[in-house]
Amino acid sequence: MKRPDITREELVALITETLFDVARIKVAPHQYEENLFALGLDSLKAIQMLNQLEDRLDLMIDDSKLKTFTSIKAMTDFFDSLPTD
């Protein structure tokens, strides 16, 4: 899996947009470390979100990552840390 060719800020924007599209949850910058399930995300929406992120970032995400994707920051850190080539 390769790091998406976008900036970290663009990654954050894409993840927050996806979250809103799937679950209608708006997350302000000061909430980026908050647990998404506490903000209203449910298990089924989390799977939908993973599916949409795969499409938008053009990569395949392993299911095992689902349990670590608990916040906007956690997701951004994961994609941001992928190798660039």
Place this chain on the structure above:
Amino acid sequence: MADRLFSLEAVPLLADHRIDGTPFAPFALLVEELLDAEETGDFATLERIELVQPLMLRRDRPKTARLHSAPVSGPVDGSREAEGARIVELLDDVGAAFIRGRFLQPSARPSAGISQPGADVGNPAFGEGSLKLPRADLYPGLLFHGPTFQADFTIGKAEPGSLLVRLSGLAAVPSAPDRLSPTARRAVVAGDLALQAASLHAMSLVPEPIVPWGCGLYARFVNVGAGDSLLVRARRLDDGRYDIDVMVETGEKPTPYMFWRNVEFRAIRAALSEKARTLLANIRRT
């Protein structure tokens, strides 16, 4: 260690066990996969079953799990020795468990609360006050299952805190996965339906979608034949878990078939429709 392929081709019944479009391996299937690691004899038993993570085929992608079995060292608990006891697990590709349980040899198996085949388990009370729930009312609005895991429900009178259900019109036993015997495949369907019945009782009390997540004991008689319908008694325990007895109706008297003890359900954080809530209210009144 044996590889187990979970795909819509290898395990077609997964197509009938989707949540929000994603196939999830039924709890009853995972339990039977664990049992398949050992020689069960006439009475298959597994204890302390724990679902660690759901086995799902996101976007219908196949998944391979490894079936692992290892002896338990030391005593099983304070009162019983662990002679021949084994931990059986289904593991993902990084070695994390999907599900695990403990297999006991026949000499160490518990029998308390387990009726033997042919035992008189009483006459089920299905009379005037019974609530008929044809499958069209239940699926997919309240229960998400496809045809393999569907039945018509008739809810009879039972004691407070318990539910008595007749399940009829069961689908034919699936022919796959081939790695499981026909009796194990039948147990997957019967077990899933029994868990559905208990979940209906739980959801009638707290209306939120739930799935089975753990179980103190699962046992079934291997040689009990199939019947046209099943009887399920689900009893809610003080801690919210369930004991479930499944009987096969073959002729005049039901015969004991399958037992689930201390079944734990967990909410999956999803919404229920208004129609589903109305159905649950009717079940609660029954």
